Amino acid sequence: MPMKSAVRVIGIVAMFALLSVSCRKSPQAREARFLDAGKSHLQDKQYGRAILDFKNAAQAMPKDAEPYYQLGLAYLASGDIKTAYAAFHKATDLNPKHTAAQVKLTEIMAALGDKSAVQEAAKRASEVIANGADAEAFDALALAQYRLGNREDAEKVLDQALDKFPTSLSSSVELAKVRLARNDLKGAEQALQQAVSNDPKSAHPHVALGALYVAERQLPQAEQQFRAALNIDPKSGQSLLNLGAIEIHDGHLDDADRIFRKLSALPDKQYKPAHAIFLFRTGKRDAAIAEFEKLAATDPSDRQAEARLVAAYMSANRPADAERVLSAGLKKNPKDVDALLLRSRVYLATGKPDAAKADLTTAVGYRNESPEAHYLLARVYGIKGNLAEEQQEFGEALRLNAAYVPARLALAQSLLRSNQAQSAVNLLNDCPKQQQHLPAIVTERAWALLASGETAEARVAIDPVLAAGRSLEALLVDATIRFVSKDYSGARNSAEEVLKAKPDELRALSLLYRTYAVGKQIPAGVQAVRSWAAKSPKSAPVQHLLGEVLLSTNDRAAAHDAFAAAIAADPNFRPSLLMLAQLDIQDGKADKARPVLQRLAAGGDSSAELILGDLEFRNGNMDAAIAGYRKVLDKDPNNIAALNNLAFLLIDHSHDVDAGLKLAQRAQQLAPENNSTNDTLGWAYFKKGDYTNALTYLARGADKNPTPVEKYHLAIAYIKTGNSTKGQQLLQAALKADPTLSDNDRVSTDLR
Numbered sequence: 001m002p003m004k005s006a007v008r009v010i011g012i013v014a015m016f017a018l019l020s021v022s023c024r025k026s027p028q029a030r031e032a033r034f035l036d037a038g039k040s041h042l043q044d045k046q047y048g049r050a051i052l053d054f055k056n057a058a059q060a061m062p063k064d065a066e067p068y069y070q071l072g073l074a075y076l077a078s079g080d081i082k083t084a085y086a087a088f089h090k091a092t093d094l095n096p097k098h099t100a101a102q103v104k105l106t107e108i109m110a111a112l113g114d115k116s117a118v119q120e121a122a123k124r125a126s127e128v129i130a131n132g133a134d135a136e137a138f139d140a141l142a143l144a145q146y147r148l149g150n151r152e153d154a155e156k157v158l159d160q161a162l163d164k165f166p167t168s169l170s171s172s173v174e175l176a177k178v179r180l181a182r183n184d185l186k187g188a189e190q191a192l193q194q195a196v197s198n199d200p201k202s203a204h205p206h207v208a209l210g211a212l213y214v215a216e217r218q219l220p221q222a223e224q225q226f227r228a229a230l231n232i233d234p235k236s237g238q239s240l241l242n243l244g245a246i247e248i249h250d251g252h253l254d255d256a257d258r259i260f261r262k263l264s265a266l267p268d269k270q271y272k273p274a275h276a277i278f279l280f281r282t283g284k285r286d287a288a289i290a291e292f293e294k295l296a297a298t299d300p301s302d303r304q305a306e307a308r309l310v311a312a313y314m315s316a317n318r319p320a321d322a323e324r325v326l327s328a329g330l331k332k333n334p335k336d337v338d339a340l341l342l343r344s345r346v347y348l349a350t351g352k353p354d355a356a357k358a359d360l361t362t363a364v365g366y367r368n369e370s371p372e373a374h375y376l377l378a379r380v381y382g383i384k385g386n387l388a389e390e391q392q393e394f395g396e397a398l399r400l401n402a403a404y405v406p407a408r409l410a411l412a413q414s415l416l417r418s419n420q421a422q423s424a425v426n427l428l429n430d431c432p433k434q435q436q437h438l439p440a441i442v443t444e445r446a447w448a449l450l451a452s453g454e455t456a457e458a459r460v461a462i463d464p465v466l467a468a469g470r471s472l473e474a475l476l477v478d479a480t481i482r483f484v485s486k487d488y489s490g491a492r493n494s495a496e497e498v499l500k501a502k503p504d505e506l507r508a509l510s511l512l513y514r515t516y517a518v519g520k521q522i523p524a525g526v527q528a529v530r531s532w533a534a535k536s537p538k539s540a541p542v543q544h545l546l547g548e549v550l551l552s553t554n555d556r557a558a559a560h561d562a563f564a565a566a567i568a569a570d571p572n573f574r575p576s577l578l579m580l581a582q583l584d585i586q587d588g589k590a591d592k593a594r595p596v597l598q599r600l601a602a603g604g605d606s607s608a609e610l611i612l613g614d615l616e617f618r619n620g621n622m623d624a625a626i627a628g629y630r631k632v633l634d635k636d637p638n639n640i641a642a643l644n645n646l647a648f649l650l651i652d653h654s655h656d657v658d659a660g661l662k663l664a665q666r667a668q669q670l671a672p673e674n675n676s677t678n679d680t681l682g683w684a685y686f687k688k689g690d691y692t693n694a695l696t697y698l699a700r701g702a703d704k705n706p707t708p709v710e711k712y713h714l715a716i717a718y719i720k721t722g723n724s725t726k727g728q729q730l731l732q733a734a735l736k737a738d739p740t741l742s743d744n745d746r747v748s749t750d751l752r
Contacts (some may be wrong), residue, residue: 321326
């Protein structure tokens with residue numbers, strides 16, 4: 001059994017290597033080896049590898065607390081606080097006197113727990129302090145007291161810590177935070193000035209005081225502290241980093257360049273890319289990329305250096321180079337999960353979801369516990385329109401790491417797209433406590449509340465975010481709330497505020513038009529869209545929106561020009577290509593539209609395939625139309641129009657009523673309020689001779705603004721069920737509207 005497990009996890013060759021070592025070394029030696037490897041990987045920020053090492057150490061010595069403590073540190077560094085908490089808890093269960101594990105456990109409980117957990121944290125911290133501990137235990141106790149509302153007690157604990165450990169910078173910083181929380185800036189400043197006095201030979205207190213001045217926007221004082229730190233330690237990385245940022249703020253780019261060069265020359269690995277990043281952010285991309293390339297070549301095993309190089313290539317619109325770098329590494333090591341994940345991101349960004357899926361499937365095979373792999377796989381499914389699989393993979397990413405914010409936000413958005421607004425609200429309500437006030441979480445929750453009809457709750461949620469900084473997303477929420485509340489002037493103002501900052505923000509522009517349309521000010525709305533579209537001539541989505549607005553006013557010529565402008569901005573912009581093709585078809589230019597549609601269909605576009613199917617129907621090529629609709633459903637099984645149209649053709653052309661009935665039932669379930677789906681399902685029952693069910697659905701199909709065909713079907717259903725008077729009345733109305741009607745000449749094409 002152990003051998004089979006090893007084969008599954010690490011393969012046959014590695015299995016024998018592991019077994020041979022195991023035979024030679026004691027459990028304690030194996031534990032020590034894995035602990036050393038894990039600590040090395042943790043220092044290099046290779047968290048996945050560190051976690052695996054520490055798990056192996058725990059397996060070698062399952063009753064030793066140390067591997068679980070180290071495992072907790074690795075999970076904490078990776079952002080998985082929930083699993084870190086469990087690891088620290090296990091360590092303290094095994095050894096209640098493991099002070100470091102107790103302190104870390106206490107810190108998490110104090111920071112994130114409910115009232116009872118915080119009280120338990122205070123109790124544990126007090127016990128650790130009573131048994132003798134370093135300043136960290138005092139800091140944890142102070143945090144617990146602060147969370148319990150005992151701010152004066154928290155300050156007293158920190159004063160005690162500094163009496164016992166006067167050079168504890170962490171205690172000084174926490175004391176400054178407590179004083180800042182009660183708006184005592186002078187007291188916070190004094191706490192850090194005292195830290196400087198208590199440890200005059202250390203640069204760190206100066207850095208902390210400088211950071212306080214930066215937060216308070218007192219840059220000259222901050223600069224003074226960072227320079228004082230550098231006088232003590234010329235290799236103080238944090239001082240150089242902050243000083244460089246201040247020089248950039250002051251516009252002294254030459255001075256900043258010299259500082260970042262010095263920072264990059266430090267032996268500390270984390271600062272190596274500082275100068276390259278500075279170059280990139282100041283517009284010197286070629287020089288920056290050259291430095292990123294050199295850093296990646298210097299240490300091919302440095303995953304962060306590789307990731308930065310790939311990101312730089314992508315930002316510079318050089319995806320082929322990004323792919324080349326990653327593929328070269330994977331050729332040497334096909335099992336490099338980090339490289340597989342990174343290459344899948346490149347594939348997703350360049351419109352290659354199948355290639356991304358192949359990499360991600362391989363990555364999951366090697367590292368199924370990777371939240372990032374499942375998150376990216378969900379994005380692949382989203383691109384392909386597989387909603388259930390998308391939500392399942394986002395959910396798996398969150399199961400593996402509840403603190404993974406991108407997965408939580410993406411899943412909430414997916415739930416909203418599938419009309420599961422309350423589920424989205426619940427998902428966002430359940431996020432870890434430390435994330436509940438993040439602007440992105442709060443804003444997404446406001447969208448979900450809006451979709452749930454909880455407008456007042458959405459307003460309560462978004463107002464603090466607006467007060468903090470009026471982000472564009474928060475302004476969009478505000479505009480939508482105002483629109484729903486019929487404050488059209490306020491909605492317009494918020495939408496325009498967004499557009500002033502980002503003229504190509506499509507949602508704001510669409511909402512702006514709706515504020516005019518709802519008040520029947522169509523010309524003013526069109527002019528507003530024209531005006532903003534003129535500011536974004538290279539934005540295909542904006543030009544397309546202008547085209548849609550113009551088309552809605554029957555200005556076909558101007559709409560045609562707008563769609564053409566969108567294609568000029570982006571020759572592959574699918575929505576405008578489709579709209580121009582449809583306009584050409586309506587103008588009797590099907591031959592011009594067909595090659596465009598065929599090219600789009602060959603690229604996997606189900607909408608183009610659907611239009612081609614409709615063309616075949618209109619030309620009387622029913623078998624070709626059926627084949628076309630089947631192709632649509634192969635790519636998009638829930639395409640309502642294809643389901644409905646194929647159902648009708650199977651019923652009336654192929655006389656396969658049973659197959660048509662099944663498709664019609666699916667279409668009606670997906671669009672239960674749609675006239676056409678109800679009419680097709682009713683017609684299927686009619687052909688089956690089930691006139692009672694037929695009448696039910698045909699009546700729904702003719703409920704609102706029925707077409708002559710829908711009236712015609714309902715009429716003969718009434719006649720078949722014995723209501724000849726009503727049937728004849730409807731029949732005459734249908735034939736008057738369309739004298740050419742028969743029950744075999746129609747297919748529903750109004751669902752696109």
